[in-house]
Amino acid sequence: MxxxxxxxxxxxxxxxxxxxxxxxxxxxxxxxxxxxxxxxxxxxxxxxxxxxxxxxxxxxxxxxxxxxxxxxxxxxxxxxxxxxxxxxLIEGHGHFLAMGRSKLNLDLLDVTSYEQLVEKVEEAVMEALPGEWILGRGWHQSKWDSISGPVEKGFQTHQMLSAVSPDNPVFLSHASGHAGFANAKAMEIAGVGLLAKESLSKEDKHGGEVIRDKEGNPTGIFNETSMALITKHIPAADEAMDRRAMKLAIQECLENGITSFQDAGAFANQIKLAEDFLTEGQLDVRLWMMLSSKDTILLNDWYTKGPAVGLGNNFLTIRAIKIHADGALGSRGAWLLDEYEDRPAHFGHETEPMAFVYDIAKKGLRHGFQVCTHAIGDRTNREVLNMYEKAFKENPEAAKDARFRIEHAQHLSLEDIPRFGQLGVIPAMQAIHMSSDRPWAIYRLGKKRIVEGAYVWQKLLKSGAIIVNGTDVPVEPINPIASFYASVSRKTLKGEPDGGYEPEQKMTRDQALRSYTLHAAYGAFEENIKxxxxxxxxxxxxxxxxxxxxxxxxxxxxxxxxxxxxxxxxxxxxx
Incomplete structure (x- = not known):
């Protein structure tokens, strides 16, 4: 016990x-x-x-x-x-400290045009010191009314942004967190310029992409792992700033009726901060944390000591591992079986080798940890299910109630949908993504793939799968009412279209409530206490x-x- x-x-x-x-x-x-x-x-x-x-x-x-x-x-x-x-209510997939940090930086979720984004940055420049980094998150080019100026591979270019911020490096994360937009000053600091193809860095080749114009100049868009070219130069947040972000995250949960939060990928400093808040009596929301697989030292340490469950009267639990296996659909980083409808010959990115997923799955079973893998594209979901199944067959005793998860599971091939129920793999999905993404997702995938396997809640439920709901905050606001509405209506937050998108996949209100309560608790092995x-x-x-x-x-x-x-x-x- x-x-x-x-x-x-x-x-x-x-x-x-x-x-x-x-x-x-x-x-x-x-x-x-x-x-x-x-x-x-x-x-x-x-x-x-x-x-x-x-x-x-x-x-x-x-x-x-x-x-x-x-x-x-x-x-x-x-x-x-x-x-x-x-x-x-239980937030089934979000990023706790990132939610708090987003309150300290530029909030770009409501931006509807490139011009509006530039205006927000210009205002921030006026208040910043020369050389001070300006950071933000939330822009999404597919949700804008239009993109002004040159466009490369569906993205804006940096010239307008750079013109209003000549002395301040700027880096603005895509709403998905899987791409970033840098100005000329940030690229100058990072040493990213006109590079011949044979001299591209590792980040520019494996699992990522620096978007370039026809002359080979970087446009300012950094996709997936290539973001590290810029982000490694951004000064790390100090402890005081992270403590402030932690308090803001807690308050954001309380104001939105969230009593438990499943944190999708934490590093050592974030875990220590949560432990400190618990010790000080300031952790006022129940926090369930996944260890980031990117930190192998952290994983090996936790493999040795095993899961920490129910600390501080069930306010802190660390018993899962998070893997990032592909990118996001909005940035065309989700890994697909067939090419993107709106970018021929492009299939997205495998951001971790499947051998790595398999290795973590084996070690998770051996040491008593759940494994939770980010997979959005149908190719990634298939490959991850394959790796899970292989690990389960090699350790059937530990796999009896492993409750491994796939985070997002947004776009699935028809033949893979029943495998969730068969393998006992939990799809941790965010209904609000359907509401936000569906109007433009059809241009990425085409109608056939959308209808057969995109946001297919009822198909998964009928397979025997248990769906965990959430928002992926700060990708979307943490508001559970919006995600509940998306679950039962399959409409945008503007109430469109009449009848909802693919209405046969709507959740009932009872199913939606369970996905935010009892089923979310089940997804964390906590259904016996909450x-x-x-x-x-x-x-x-x-x-x-x-x-x-x-x-x-x-x-x-x-x-x-x-x-x-x-x-x-x-x-x-x-x-």
């Missing part, structure tokens, strides 16, 4: 012992929540009115009269007045301004988070 389950069991048994040693009338709750429209996500009792909590654990669920005996002189009573409450409102589970709840399970589809996006409760304590109340 792991320390996580042992500690959780002991804590709850102590509560039960207290109850058994005295009359229930004398055992009082720390907090009682009444008069609610509560969706429990418990099949045995799907609806309730009230919940009682002792020591951060749920001790009673049911009608108001069920919890009344738990109310004592010092019990905090919350009257929901008919408002809707669910289990605390994900539903049942006696014995942690007291994590999200309260809404309206009933998102019943309101009209066109009203879902008007739902607000009114309250976030974690560990039986109110962590956020909307003004």
């Amino acid at each position: 792991t320390s996580f389950y042992f500690n959780s069991l002991i804590a709850f048994l102590v509560i039960l012992l207290c109850i058994s040693c005295k009359d229930v009338g004398h055992q009082k709750a720390d907090i009682v929540i009444k008069n609610g429209n509560i969706y429990t996500v418990d099949q045995a009792a799907p609806k309730a009115e009230a919940v009682a909590v002792v020591g951060g654990f749920i001790v009673a669920v049911g009608k108001n009269v069920t919890v009344d005996p738990w109310i004592g002189e010092h019990t905090e009573v919350i009257n929901l007045q008919g408002k809707t409450m669910t289990p605390g 994900g539903s409102i049942e006696v014995g589970k942690v007291a994590d709840f999200t309260v809404y301004s309206q009933d998102l399970m019943q309101v009209g589809e066109d009203e879902i996006l008007n739902t607000r988070i009114d309250m976030t409760i974690i560990d039986g304590k109110v962590a956020y109340i909307r003004d």
Whole structure:
């Protein structure tokens, strides 16, 4: 039995012992929540009115009269007045510190043109010192109204950007995080110039691409691994900045009803920061972290000591490994079986050799770690499934309940869809990507590939797969209501098109809620302690301004988070 389950069991048994040693009338709750429209996500009792909590654990669920005996002189009573409450929402795939850091840099998610991007940078230049780096994230050329000036391979070129920032190096990450846009000053610092093909650096050849014009000049776009040509020159964030980013990330979760966050790829400094926040009592969101496979020293250290599960009363868990196996569709870095519809003879990028994926899969099974591999293109998904299956067959005992995951699983070939259910591989998908990407994704893949295998939630569910939902923040805003809406409508956030894209793949509202609660918990081996409102589970709840399970589809996006409760304590109340 792991320390996580042992500690959780002991804590709850102590509560039960207290109850058994005295009359229930004398055992009082720390907090009682009444008069609610509560969706429990418990099949045995799907609806309730009230919940009682002792020591951060749920001790009673049911009608108001069920919890009344738990109310004592010092019990905090919350009257929901008919408002809707669910289990605390779980962000199934995001980047925790990057979310906080994005609050400290230029936010380009809402930019709709190249001119607007340049204006934002120009404003930042006016406030910056000469030579100071200007960083940002969130631009996406396929979502712009248009691209002004020269265009190379579907991307803008740097001249307009460089004109407004002659003395400041600029690097702006694509919304996907799989490409970057540099100005002339940044490229000058990096020594990237007019290079003959035979002298290209390693980053410019393997798993990446420096986009160049017809004369061979770099345009400012760096795809996948080639981003390192620029990023290795950007000064590292100091500890004070990272602590500030951590606090901003925690607050962002609380304001969006997120009680648990599955962090998709952490390095040693990020893990230490989380441990420090836990020790200091400042980690106010439950954090489940994947170790970045890019840091082999980090992996070897954790292989030796094994997973850390349920630290600090289940606020910190480190038990998974993250691999990046391809790029993103927006930057044409996703690895495809057939060429891109809008870029002939281009298939995307394998950013890690499949032999590496296989090696990590074997070691993960051997040392008790889940393996979670980023795979967007259909070629990558197939290859990763092959590597997982090979490792499973060689270690069948460890593979019985390994719960390996594929992160994103956006574009699949028909023959690979059933393999998720057959192999027990979890597709950790972000429904909001369908909403944001589908209008332009068809130009990358063509209609046949879109219809057969893009964002195919119902096909995966019918295969027996369990889908984990999320947002991939800061690729998309962390807003779970937007992702829930995308799950059940398959529309853009503007409500288009009528009926939704490929409507037969819509989730039901129950499926969508489960993908954000119980199924997300299952994807982290945590379904026994969270994900539903049942006696014995942690007291994590999200309260809404309206009933998102019943309101009209066109009203879902008007739902607000009114309250976030974690560990039986109110962590956020909307003004």
